[in-house]
Amino acid sequence: xxxxPRLLIVDDQPDNIRLLRxxxxxxxxxxxxxxxxxxxxxxxxxxxxxxILLDIxxxxxxxxxxxxxxxxxxxxxxxxxxxxxxxxxxxxxxxGLELGAADYLxxxxxxxxVRARVKTHLEIVKNHRQxxxxxxxxxxxxxxxxxxxxxxxxxxxxxxxxxLGFIQLMLHEKMSPSQIFLEQMEKAGLQMxxxxxxxxxxxxxxxxxxxxxxxxxxLSRLMDRVIGERHITARRRQVQIVRIMPDAEMASSQxxxxxxxxxxxxxxxxxNALEATPKGGKxxxxxxxxxxWLVLKLTNPGVVPEAIRDRFxxxxxxxxxxxxxxxxxxxxxxxxxxxxxDITMHTDETEGTVLTIRLxxxxxxxxxx
Numbered sequence: 384x385x386x387x388p389r390l391l392i393v394d395d396q397p398d399n400i401r402l403l404r405x406x407x408x409x410x411x412x413x414x415x416x417x418x419x420x421x422x423x424x425x426x427x428x429x430x431x432x433x434x435i436l437l438d439i440x441x442x443x444x445x446x447x448x449x450x451x452x453x454x455x456x457x458x459x460x461x462x463x464x465x466x467x468x469x470x471x472x473x474x475x476x477x478x479g480l481e482l483g484a485a486d487y488l489x490x491x492x493x494x495x496x497v498r499a500r501v502k503t504h505l506e507i508v509k510n511h512r513q514x515x516x517x518x519x520x521x522x523x524x525x526x527x528x529x530x531x532x533x534x535x536x537x538x539x540x541x542x543x544x545x546x547l548g549f550i551q552l553m554l555h556e557k558m559s560p561s562q563i564f565l566e567q568m569e570k571a572g573l574q575m576x577x578x579x580x581x582x583x584x585x586x587x588x589x590x591x592x593x594x595x596x597x598x599x600x601x602l603s604r605l606m607d608r609v610i611g612e613r614h615i616t617a618r619r620r621q622v623q624i625v626r627i628m629p630d631a632e633m634a635s636s637q638x639x640x641x642x643x644x645x646x647x648x649x650x651x652x653x654x655n656a657l658e659a660t661p662k663g664g665k666x667x668x669x670x671x672x673x674x675x676w677l678v679l680k681l682t683n684p685g686v687v688p689e690a691i692r693d694r695f696x697x698x699x700x701x702x703x704x705x706x707x708x709x710x711x712x713x714x715x716x717x718x719x720x721x722x723x724x725d726i727t728m729h730t731d732e733t734e735g736t737v738l739t740i741r742l743x744x745x746x747x748x749x750x751x752x
Contacts, residue, residue: 385412387410387411387412388410388411388412388433388434388505389411389412389414389430389431389432389433389434390407390411390412390413390414390432390433390434390435390436390501391414391415391416391422391425391426391432391434391435391436392404392413392414392415392416392436393415393416393417393418393419393421393422393435393436393437393438393441393446393449394415394417394436394438394441394467395417395418395438395441395442396438397417399438399467399490399492400415400417402492402494403436403492403497406492406494406497406498407497407498407501410498410502411501414432418441418442418443418444419441419443419444419445419446419448419449419452420443420444422435422437422449423449423452423453423459426453426459426462427456427458427459431458431459431462432462433462433505433508434462434463434464434465434501434504434505434508435453435462435463435464435465436465436467436488436501437449437450437464437465437466437467437484438466438467438468439466439467439468439470439475439479440468440469440470446466446467446468446479447478447479447482450464450466450479450482450483450484451482453483454482454483460483461508463485463486463504463505463507463508464483464484464485465484465485465486465487465488465500465501465504466479466484466486466487466488467488467490467492468487468488468489468490469489469490485504485507486500486504488500584644585714585717588717588718588721589717593721595641595721596641597639597640597641597722598639598640598641598642599637599638599639599745600637600638600639600640600641600642600645601636601637602636602637602638602645602670602677602679602742603629603636603670604636605642605645605646605649606626606649606668606670606679607626608646609646609649609650609653610624610626610653610668612650613653613654613657616657617657617666620657620660620662621662621663622657622660622662622663622664622665622666623664623665623666624653624657624665624666624668625665625666625667625668626668626669627667627668627669627670629669629670629671629672635744635745636670636672636677637744637745638677638722638742638743638744638745639722639723639743639745640722640742644718644721644722645718645722647714647715647718648714648715648718648719648740651711651712651714651715652681652711652712652715652726652738652740653666653668653681654711655711655712656681656682656683656685656736656738657683659683659685659736660683660684660685661684661685664683664684664685665683665684666681666682666683667680667681667682667683668680668681668682672744673741675743675744675746676724676741676742676743676744677741677742677743677744678739678740678741679739679740679742680737680738680739680740681737681738681740682734682735682736682737682738683735683736684735684736685735685736686730686731686732686735686736687728687730687736692728692730695712695728696712696713696716696726696728697713698713712726712728719740719741719742722742722743723742723743724740724741724742724743725740725741726738726739726740726741727739727741
């Protein structure tokens with residue numbers, strides 16, 4: 384594979400091209416163009432040149448005009464341009480630099496200077512790209528810290544309050560720790576741990592570095608677990624959770640997935656539905672099979688405001704929610720897509736809000752694969 388930097392030489396004089404090619408071809412992969420239009424076409428090719436040596440005085444489109452086009456196009460604007468000229472007027476040099484040129488080389492060429500200038504500007508480009516990459520990594524690290532801070536500030540409050548509440552109750556009542564209290568504290572602690580691990584997993588999925596190890600899990604049974612753990616919350620909010628059982632002829636509700644991620648996906652969606660449902664309302668879940676897909680519909684009477692419908696699955700959209708980190712629907716769809724499926728949303732005044740989760744069913748064929 385060719386690793387040498389790509390250098391585009393643009394000059395209407397063949398002798399100049401031959402001279403520069405001979406001086407630079409051992410270190411660089413040389414491409415040439417004899418006019419402005421050819422130069423612009425070559426600059427847009429994939430892979431692009433890493434640097435352009437551009438003659439100013441050419442028939443038709445001169446070097447200034449070529450440079451203006453290069454710097455005005457986002458696809459080529461960052462390619463450094465070194466002008467080649469026999470002109471000695473400082474105003475021409477100023478004009479070129481104002482257009483965005485990186486440097487000037489005067490004719491007749493001093494070849495050691497040519498090599499040094501080209502090498503220097505390629506080093507500048509290399510360092511600039513490294514800085515951009517480091518800056519991107521810092522921004523991603525900051526995003527992760529912000530997400531963890533958001534989860535710590537919001538989502539971890541509830542399970543932590545459970546733990547502290549039981550401890551305070553035991554201290555106040557001078558009670559010995561009973562089995563049920565310990566079980567509740569253990570459950571709350573595990574919930575906190577799941578949230579922290581889930582946030583780290585979400586970051587890895589976003590970056591495409593998550594180590595995914597799916598196994599066959601029962602989606603219907605997972606739904607029952609998520610629903611069962613939220614009955615107390617639903618009663619407190621005076622909201623009914625209705626589970627419509629699958630058709631008797633549905634042979635299996637198995638999917639290939641990771642159970643912890645699947646739990647997180649369903650829990651986030653059901654929590655959002657409960658949060659959006661007014662007192663006396665009803666949240667409905669149904670599961671059916673459509674050919675090779677399992678389709679879960681989650682319906683609540685709330686209506687998503689029109690202003691955020693297009694951003695419903697975006698990160699940190701929390702409009703209308705009293706609490707939460709704003710990554711619930713975002714992470715749920717990310718997980719569904721990791722599983723090979725997707726989630727869509729429909730909302731109107733008649734039906735309320737319907738989330739449709741489509742996941743590949745685990746058939747004998749997929750299991751064999």
